[in-house]
Amino acid sequence: MTDTLTPVLTNNWDAERAWTLASYEEHGGYAALDKAFAMAPDDVITAVKDSGLRGRGGAGFPTGMKWGFIPQDNPKPKYLVVNADESEPGTCKDIPLMMASPHTLVEGVIVSSYAIRAHTAFIYVRGEVLHVVRRLQRAVQEAYLAGHLGKNIHGSGYDLDLIVHTGAGAYICGEETALLEGLEGRRGQPRLRPPFPAVAGLYASPTVINNVESIASVPSIITNGAAWFAGMGTEKSNGYGIFSLSGHVANPGQYEAPLGITLRQLIDLAGGMREGHELKFWTPGGSSTPLLTPEHLDVPLDFESVGAAGSMLGTRALQLFDETTCVVRAVLRWTEFYKHESCGKCTPCREGTWWLTQTLAKLEKGEGSESDLDLLLDQCDNILGRSFCALGDGATSPISSSIQHFRDEYLAHLSHGGCPFDHAASTVFAPAGATA
């Protein structure tokens, strides 16, 4: 029987100076390297396939299968790029991981690069997290000095260089092909696929792009075995993951658990909702995943079950809002975010997010009419599935799901002539903040 919480990636975060090489090695770090180097690269890929690890960046694509797509007969260099551009609203797991234990990621990079036969790897970290950048830079430097990176690692004959690359502020660069554009020194605009990055990615060479948590999970799979990993979670969503609780809950924070835990269990662990309040709506995996309500508290948080409930597991970014929160205000703010972050390449997203914002802003102020809800849904219909990447799709999720679950609240803005909520009541410093 698996325990309720299963700390693996978070397990050394409370160690003294956890970010240092000395601390990491003291806790068993870098043991996966020799084990991996004793295996053929294809066998490392097979182990990751057998573990059932699926991408932790939101889409849930099987990691080992992605690695298997790299054409090893292609004479060009192969590259591994870690997506550390964590920016999806509500998502806050990779940043604390890299701050507390950057070596977990570096070790994962080495094993993963060995598997796909890359000799150069990159960590593309968003620029807005200075101390995380510092810790990554230091960890890479320490790993070189210890012989975990560079030439002939551990006497294996395998060479790897790892470059920490800082972004400069663009949500879109979390999309893997836009990230490659940023890494090539260009505007971060998504590429048309195919060709997929596995065939023509960075510098038109075979490239694997994986999320931080996916890569950081690899050493544990090599050390403990694929069966150990696959033994956790649910039938098709194996392993553990970091669940990030934020918002109106008593103890927000990071909870590492097998996939399939429910929000009801997580809220219990977190001490319940803040005192005197109850859950109204929540996102299972960031703002791009359709909103859910208290009726979904017992949905197993795995890829299949959340999908069947009409949303997506995404990044397990559980943003919880209580009954003081105006859903229209929340959705308008997210929509303004998508409008701001649309890269401008595809017309439906570039123009559509502006239209959505205008229509929503009018409704939030109590102007417009009930037919504007149909207009919004029609606009969503003209954006969804009509752009190169998923940013536009994500922009429609909060709108269509909130109209589905909270249509009456939109109408209340019209009958009330504006927002019927006291926004000060939603703040953490209410009621003192109410007079701020």
Add this chain to the structure above:
Amino acid sequence: MSSTDSALDEKTWAELREIAARYPEARSGLLPMLHLVQSVEGRVTPEGIEACAEVLGISAAEVNGVATFYTMYKRKPVGDYHVGVCTNTLCAVMGGDLIFERLKDHLDVGNDETTEDGKVTLEHIECNAACDYAPVMMVNWEFMDNQTPESAVQVVDDLRAGNEVHSTRGPRLCTWREAERVLAGFPDDRADEGPAAGPASLVGLKIARDNGWTAGGTYGSRESDKGETT
């Protein structure tokens, strides 16, 4: 102030070339190169754009196109401290909107404007991946967690008075230009400052410890745990 006052020195030119040389293809260095320009110039200047273009052998227009795409690159001079208040949905609801309003009023500036003393540039920012510490404020891209309007005012007052301020789970705050230099890939000496993790990052781990819950296996286990898990 004329633009010729800020001509790049030889050291900067050498460092721009050094950044480009880190990568298999030089142009990959452009984002960190623009961070370096900001660290020297206090913003992305026409001279900085020309220098990047020359080092990379591309046109100034191409560099300009990149510099105008990413929000961390600034065309107007930034103060010693860039104060960013998250007003994305979760932080906004939890109090970020009120914090931003209070700071605008207190500093007498609008969004993306700098105080008259050149100390503080205020901006509302998007989600900075610290939602479990909402409402969040960033100073020179360091975390200032769990803010209130009062605590935010205290931070900016301390910064303007020249008092030393620490990130709530990080190091002493450096200046914006110093921060930009680190982002360009030239580390400072502060990596070992601050804790490994803030309190919210550890709540689940503490519950697991209290209940003796583990994932089994040995990876990432503390030496003291190993007897229990094997």
